[in-house]
Amino acid sequence: MDIRLVNLTKIFADKNSEVRAVDNLNIDIPSGKLIGLLGPSGCGKSTTLYMIAGLHEPSSGQIFFGDEDVTALPPERRGIGLVFQNYALYPHMTVRQNIMFPLQNMKLEKDVIAARTIKYARLVGIEELLDRKPKQLSGGQQQRVAIARALVKEPKVLLLDEPLSNLDARLRLQTREEIRRIQRETGITTIFVTHDQEEAMSISDEIVVMKFGLEQQTDAPQKVYDNPKNLFVAKFLGTPPINVFSGYVHDGGLFIGEDRIGDTNLSDQEVTIGIRPEGFEVSEEGIMNIHVKQIERIGRDMSVIAVNPFSEKDTFRFIIESDVELQENTDVKVLIKPRKCFVFHKVTEERLQ
Amino acid sequence: MVEGNKTRNFWRGMLYLSPAIILLLVFTFYPVIQTFVISFNYGYNYALTRFGFFAPYNPEGWGFANYAKIFSEGNPFVQCLLNTIIIVFVSVPISIMLSLLIAVALNSIKPLQKFLQTIFFLPYVTNTIAIGMVFSVMFESEQGLMNTFLNLMGQSSVNWLGGNPDASILFDSQFFTSLIVLTTYIVWNSLPFKVIILLSSLQSVDRQYYQAAQIDGTTKFRTFTKITVPLLSPQIFYLLITSFIGAFKEYTSVVAIFGDRAESVGSHNNMGTVVWYIYEYLKGNRSGAATTGYAAAGAVVLFFIILFFTGINKIIEKKKVHF
Numbered sequence: 269m270d271i272r273l274v275n276l277t278k279i280f281a282d283k284n285s286e287v288r289a290v291d292n293l294n295i296d297i298p299s300g301k302l303i304g305l306l307g308p309s310g311c312g313k314s315t316t317l318y319m320i321a322g323l324h325e326p327s328s329g330q331i332f333f334g335d336e337d338v339t340a341l342p343p344e345r346r347g348i349g350l351v352f353q354n355y356a357l358y359p360h361m362t363v364r365q366n367i368m369f370p371l372q373n374m375k376l377e378k379d380v381i382a383a384r385t386i387k388y389a390r391l392v393g394i395e396e397l398l399d400r401k402p403k404q405l406s407g408g409q410q411q412r413v414a415i416a417r418a419l420v421k422e423p424k425v426l427l428l429d430e431p432l433s434n435l436d437a438r439l440r441l442q443t444r445e446e447i448r449r450i451q452r453e454t455g456i457t458t459i460f461v462t463h464d465q466e467e468a469m470s471i472s473d474e475i476v477v478m479k480f481g482l483e484q485q486t487d488a489p490q491k492v493y494d495n496p497k498n499l500f501v502a503k504f505l506g507t508p509p510i511n512v513f514s515g516y517v518h519d520g521g522l523f524i525g526e527d528r529i530g531d532t533n534l535s536d537q538e539v540t541i542g543i544r545p546e547g548f549e550v551s552e553e554g555i556m557n558i559h560v561k562q563i564e565r566i567g568r569d570m571s572v573i574a575v576n577p578f579s580e581k582d583t584f585r586f587i588i589e590s591d592v593e594l595q596e597n598t599d600v601k602v603l604i605k606p607r608k609c610f611v612f613h614k615v616t617e618e619r620l621q
Numbered sequence: 622m623v624e625g626n627k628t629r630n631f632w633r634g635m636l637y638l639s640p641a642i643i644l645l646l647v648f649t650f651y652p653v654i655q656t657f658v659i660s661f662n663y664g665y666n667y668a669l670t671r672f673g674f675f676a677p678y679n680p681e682g683w684g685f686a687n688y689a690k691i692f693s694e695g696n697p698f699v700q701c702l703l704n705t706i707i708i709v710f711v712s713v714p715i716s717i718m719l720s721l722l723i724a725v726a727l728n729s730i731k732p733l734q735k736f737l738q739t740i741f742f743l744p745y746v747t748n749t750i751a752i753g754m755v756f757s758v759m760f761e762s763e764q765g766l767m768n769t770f771l772n773l774m775g776q777s778s779v780n781w782l783g784g785n786p787d788a789s790i791l792f793d794s795q796f797f798t799s800l801i802v803l804t805t806y807i808v809w810n811s812l813p814f815k816v817i818i819l820l821s822s823l824q825s826v827d828r829q830y831y832q833a834a835q836i837d838g839t840t841k842f843r844t845f846t847k848i849t850v851p852l853l854s855p856q857i858f859y860l861l862i863t864s865f866i867g868a869f870k871e872y873t874s875v876v877a878i879f880g881d882r883a884e885s886v887g888s889h890n891n892m893g894t895v896v897w898y899i900y901e902y903l904k905g906n907r908s909g910a911a912t913t914g915y916a917a918a919g920a921v922v923l924f925f926i927i928l929f930f931t932g933i934n935k936i937i938e939k940k941k942v943h944f
Contacts, residue, residue, distance in 0.1 A: 322836075341834045350832075352829045352832070352834050360854070373837050
């Protein structure tokens with residue numbers, strides 16, 4: 269089941285002001301894929317999810333499931349499963365009763381209900397916990413129960429609202445693999461919302477990056493990372509984050525201060541330059557002068573905190589192999605890998621090169 | 622050192638608690654014990670009481686005579702007990718169900734919610750006696766609102782509150798019409814507190830439970846019975862226990878509606894409750910006999926009845942409310 273959002277807009281209005289939570293969103297979500305809606309808090313990603321679920325009514329625009337326009341359909345007739353951020357498991361019911369609940373609403377046969385409950389409990393790996401109450405479960409287990417409850421009616425679309433935000437770091441890693449596995453096994457079109465770029469990139473087939481209700485870029489995670497459309501997307505993806513410098517174009521050359529770091533066919537102008545942390549290489553033939561302030565060795569590689577007067581922040585951070593000879597508080601030259609270096613318009617922050 | 626601190630903290634705690642403890646000892650525990658003692662003393666004379674444990678008990682009167690007397694024929698206690706039990710088992714379930722429905726309805730509307738909330742709370746802050754008098758006017762046998770309404774509908778007047786000799790012919794119907802008025806009043810008067818308690822706990826229920834139920838296609842009725850009621854069950858049981866006790870102690874409503882005619886409604890019937898009986902007999906009955914012992918015995922009986930039903934409620938609560 270593919271999903272299409274057409275000019276989807278949601279305006280929250282009160283007496284004094286109105287907020288465009290989602291602004292003219294156009295997204296095609298291919299069938300059977302795992303899609304991450306990604307953006308900082310308040311960017312409208314959860315609102316978008318709730319509109320797809322039918323819990324929020326769009327101010328304008330349409331939502332299509334396949335060829336069917338579901339914009340006016342109530343949530344229960346859309347055939348979706350939704351996993352809430354805090355899971356919303358009914359506290360007075362056992363795990364079994366929680367999972368059975370949607371099936372009982374559908375008035376299925378008793379043995380069908382029992383069989384399906386077991387099937388989905390097994391899929392998410394909680395069949396030994398069926399007679400416990402939600403309070404007796406860990407966060408990760410509650411999460412699985414919530415997923416089982418969403419899947420048990422065999423919906424066409426699975427929606428997850430910040431599915432990992434209530435879990436600790438280790439569980440998060442494990443649970444995201446689990447979500448990926450369940451999605452693969454069931455082949456269900458899945459949309460999940462997150463503010464954590466690593467989370468989104470690691471398991472999504474495609475990510476949709478949003479900012480202030482506007483879609484910024486939609487593509488496979490690696491493509492978005494390698495080819496950001498604008499400075500916001502470039503900054504939002506990647507840890508450590510991209511390093512931003514103010515530079516300029518002069519006579520076909522790209523400059524940061526005095527250093528000519530590359531060639532360009534852009535006309536002469538001031539630009540903003542972003543360089544990924546892995547885009548630096550310490551070398552005698554380096555083209556950019558920096559001052560190494562501090563070195564953090566973490567075994568696999570080495571994180572260098574350096575200073576350059578044209579950097580957006582006081583210091584910037586890049587990552588190189590751990591066997592490079594380097595001293596703290598020295599001036600060094602670095603090479604810039606062209607593929608890791610992006611040029612943005614000074615004002616509009618759109619990608620120029 | 623640590624031991625010393627503990628002892629000092631204990632005595633400090635006792636010091637802070639002492640005003641309340643002393644007041645409770647004087648005004649609650651001493652009277653409770655006295656009540657038990659008096660209930661076993663026949664012919665105890667209220668008028669000669671001095672303060673202290675050596676009040677003028679009747680030296681020959683020890684035993685169960687008071688209990689035998691109040692349960693004997695001709696004494697209105699049994700009628701009062703019956704009235705009370707009917708009031709409890711009719712008014713408590715009705716008022717809890719009604720207040721639950723009102724709370725859910727109030728919670729589901731957005732405009733005017735605060736306004737309606739205030740309206741539903743008004744009876745709580747209005748004088749009970751005043752409302753009772755309004756009720757007795759509404760149910761007045763000649764020109765009362767209810768009878769006017771019944772007449773408009775083509776029905777004949779009902780002698781709601783008794784006192785009319787003609788009505789005494791129909792013993793039963795008179796009893797029940799009076800009881801209907803009394804129960805209506807009690808239910809109506811106890812709604813506001815329950816509505817407020819249930820409404821505030823409804824408003825603290827996570828909306829996502831309802832959204833989850835909606836997505837799963839749960840009907841309104843099933844959402845109410847399977848989600849709302851279980852989630853409110855701690856509050857419902859709290860209300861059940863407190864209003865059970867409250868209804869067993871019903872008194873003001875009787876006085877407010879029937880005034881001092883409560884014992885002779887319809888000339889045959891007594892609309893009194895157990896607490897009404899206790900007050901009536903505490904000061905000695907109208908012929909001047911010393912009846913304080915009857916009142917004490919009645920109070921002890923009431924105490925054990927309330928203890929019994931609260932115990933049952935607690936057992937059910939343990940079984941039904943857990944999450």
